[in-house]
Amino acid sequence: MSLYDVKELLEKYKSGTCTPEELKALESWYETWRHPEAEDVEWKEEEELAQELLADFSDYRRRKEALFRTGSSRQTWWRAAAVILPILGIGALLWLSRPGNTDQAKPLLAVSPDNPEGRRFILLPDSSTVVLQKGSSLIYPEKFKGGKREVTLTGEAYFDIHQQKDQPFVIHSGKVVTTVLGTAFNIRAYPEQESVTVTVTRGKVKIEEEKSRKLLGILTPDQQIIYNNDELAETRPVKAMEEVAWVKQGLDFISVPFEEIARQLGDRYQVKISFANPELKNCRIRATFEGTESLEKVLLILCTVRDATYTIDGDEVIISGDGCADEN
Structure with missing residues (x-):
């Protein structure tokens, strides 16, 4: 595999389109090029590119390992999470590289097992609570620092956010950013689905498009917004507690x-x-x-x-x- 193939695979990995087989190829390449003298690898004029790619992938590995540095009481949980981390690792890296997250503590990763009783209750560092639907994941820091509290959701979760007026709570979920101070609401954002749905049961929630930060709507209790791949946002009245009955x-x-x-x-x-x-x-x-x-x-x-x-x-x-x- 040429260095330019490696570069292409790294880009695919960062965009979330790298397959498990391609990830395995990257790991194999890394181990080979990390010790070129052992495999008699030819560096020559491509050395600069190789060094750059090695550093890039090494940084990825370091960050991935950081996800598992938790207390001994959680070791069993992290071993279970490791089975599906390759699938969720993209979101973790994107969260780590998001502008403004440099002052956040190292991230944790919560995953809800994919079984009928797989709901997982999470107590966040600010005393907010989250109920994760089965098969969903949440990335959050050990401690919220700076001017806002940020998490990343894949799948579905019900949030009950502890109010902190000087530190808004921000949830990144696919194409949508949800910002609140203190409220309760549900977000459904599965990668395989064409839309993101936010439903509010208490308080007020601001919904924006992830990339452009265009305002999609401000929701109050018993309101729901659906944002689809055609970049169309529909706000409608609902019976919110019925919408979140799964919780x-x-x-x-x-x-x-x-x-x-x-x-x-x-x-x-x-x-x-x-x-x-x-x-x-x-x-x-x-x-x-x-x-x-x-x-x-x-x-x-x-x-x-x-x-x-x-x-x-x-x-x-x-x-x-x-x-x-x-x-x-």
């Missing part, structure tokens, strides 16, 4: 110990919940949730019922308050 996975607690509730919430929102006072674990609670609520809203209701308080630090939650006698 609902209700929680019905009837005299359930706080400890068991904390375990279920921990699994759902991917957080670790502990009690400052161990006797709180015995407190029995009666509460019902639809499944679209943010973690903070659920915690607020539960803690109000038990006259307790909570704090959130990253993916750790501590609940404080007076305990209850063991009611078992």
